[in-house]
Amino acid sequence: MKFSISIYISALALLLLSCDDRNTATLAPDYLYDAGNQAVIKSIINNKKGTISMLYGNDLALQTAHDSLLKPNDGAHYTMVTWKQKPMPHWYGTNMNGEIYSIEHLKVVQRNDTQLAFDYEFQAGKGYQPGDDQPEKEQRIKLITSQRAAVFP
Amino acid sequence: MKKPGLTFYKSAAVVLTLIFVGLQISSPDIENPPVTSEISVPAEVKQILERACYDCHSNEVKVEWFDKIAPASFLVAHDVKEGRSRFNFSEWDKNPPSVQELLLWEMVNAIEQEKMPLKLYQVAHTGGKVSASELAVLKQYVNKLPGRHKIDTARIVAKNxxxxxxxxxxxxxxxxxxxxxxxxxxxxxxxxxxxxxxxxxxxxxxxxxxxxxxxxxxxxxxxxxxxxxxxxxxxxxxxxxxxxxxxxxxxxxxxxxxxxxxxxxxxxxxxxxxxxxxxxxxxxxxxxxxxxxxxxxxxxxxxxxxxxxx
Missing domain, CATH: 3.50.70.20 (Cytochrome P460)
Structure with a gap:
């Protein structure tokens, strides 16, 4: 009798434990990107490419992004970080950033008295596959410099 | 140690019976208030909700005979009260449209994550399970809701x-x-x-x-x-x-x-x-x-x- 009661109690304990769904998530700090002193200009979703990006900029880049004519500023620095999208764990109906796909740096420099030039650099992230096409430089410069800052309080 | 005598078992039985009867007298009744604005969804979605969710999340709760016996009745009354407070398919218009959509996505997730219907409810009510194909029907439905492909076409308001x-x-x-x-x-x-x-x-x-x-x-x-x-x-x-x-x-x-x-x-x-x-x-x-x-x-x-x- 005592034996069967103890079996019953341990079975109950096991059942309760199995109902405890607080098995802990594995945090992924390698998905974080530290943009240093640069601030948020805006996020960009691309479902055709399955990516999600964050465009950051320094003060001069932000100034351009708030300017109605988007006039480029000498000394503006931009960083576009792109992640592969993945479904959010434990919630059907949201995609979020996963592995870092690429990091693009863009600097606006004064080439001579009248002309501004763009220094563009592409870095592949962990999510970038060797066979993937590198984005076309001129298109990316245009995309990055033509973004207005997202409006938020 | 001396074994308990017959009188012990007899009096224990009497006490337990009294407790049981007492519980029945204080047992809560499940009442169904009028249906004021029932959710309007396609028939294939409706029948899943009616079968698996309505017994706690509506004013059309069907109480089985065993649900009426205490102490089960207390549990049922609690679940119905809690269920209706989260959302009530019979008073659906109390939620603004955007909240209605969010609730439907939450339901899909609650079912997918096996949080709902409640495990005990599924044990007692054989019809309470939602199959994988039924979950697919619900997913297909929420993906057709207007908010899924909502585009913000309004001119972007700047900070003034x-x-x-x-x-x-x-x-x-x-x-x-x-x-x-x-x-x-x-x-x-x-x-x-x-x-x-x-x-x-x-x-x-x-x-x-x-x-x-x-x-x-x-x-x-x-x-x-x-x-x-x-x-x-x-x-x-x-x-x-x-x-x-x-x-x-x-x-x-x-x-x-x-x-x-x-x-x-x-x-x-x-x-x-x-x-x-x-x-x-x-x-x-x-x-x-x-x-x-x-x-x-x-x-x-x-x-x-x-x-x-x-």
Missing amino acids: ASHQQIAPSKTPVALNGIPYSADYKNWKIISITDKFDGGSMRVVYGNDMMVKAIKDHQLPFPDGARVVKVVWGKQAEDKDGNVLPGNFQNAQFMIKDSKKYSKTEGWGFARFDGLDLKPAGKTVLFEQTCTNCHRMFAPQSDFVFNIPTK
Whole structure:
């Protein structure tokens, strides 16, 4: 009798434990990107490419992004970080950033008295596959410099 | 030791019978108030909801004979009360359309994560299960709701002078006392999301403590950790597939203080709507809405959605 009661109690304990769904998530700090002193200009979703990006900029880049004519500023620095999208764990109906796909740096420099030039650099992230096409430089410069800052309080 | 005699068993039986009878007398009745505005969904969706959800989430609760016997009746009464308080298919129009859609997405998730229907309910009511093919029907349905492909076509409203400088005396404060603060703009980004219901895109900031905790793989998060989620509408996709943020919708705050906010899983919740940053909710009960969903779906990540996880 005592034996069967103890079996019953341990079975109950096991059942309760199995109902405890607080098995802990594995945090992924390698998905974080530290943009240093640069601030948020805006996020960009691309479902055709399955990516999600964050465009950051320094003060001069932000100034351009708030300017109605988007006039480029000498000394503006931009960083576009792109992640592969993945479904959010434990919630059907949201995609979020996963592995870092690429990091693009863009600097606006004064080439001579009248002309501004763009220094563009592409870095592949962990999510970038060797066979993937590198984005076309001129298109990316245009995309990055033509973004207005997202409006938020 | 002397074995208990027959009189012991007899009196025990009498006491138990009295308790049982007493419970039956105080046993609660499940009443069905009138159906005022029933949810309107396609027949194939309706029949799943009726079978698996209506026994707690409607005013058309069908009580089986065994549900009426105490102590089961107390459990049933509790579940029906709780179920109707979360959402009631018979009083569906009490929720604004955007909330209705969010609730439907939550239902799909509750079923997929096997949180609903309740396990005990499924054991007692054989019809209470939702099969994989039925879940697929529900998923297909929510993906056709208007919010799924909602595009923010309105001209983007810029901050005007009154938005730009919020005087300290005018700092918006949530009903639970959490004030708005723009500090988060100096924090790091911890995630970026594309949420399907209601058509929004979000950027999630974490303060230094939050970022450090993620780097140190520290769960649960320490007191002092803060998260702010900034939410925008989505503009139409351009020819290259880019979707850009539209108008600002709201900013959502989570502040970890395991003692102060022990009733809401250790987190203080607040939401500020529109560029005027109007605190969300009519009463302090607004935080229950936040907690209920975070408690059900994110216990494995200390009740925070949108953190970077493998």
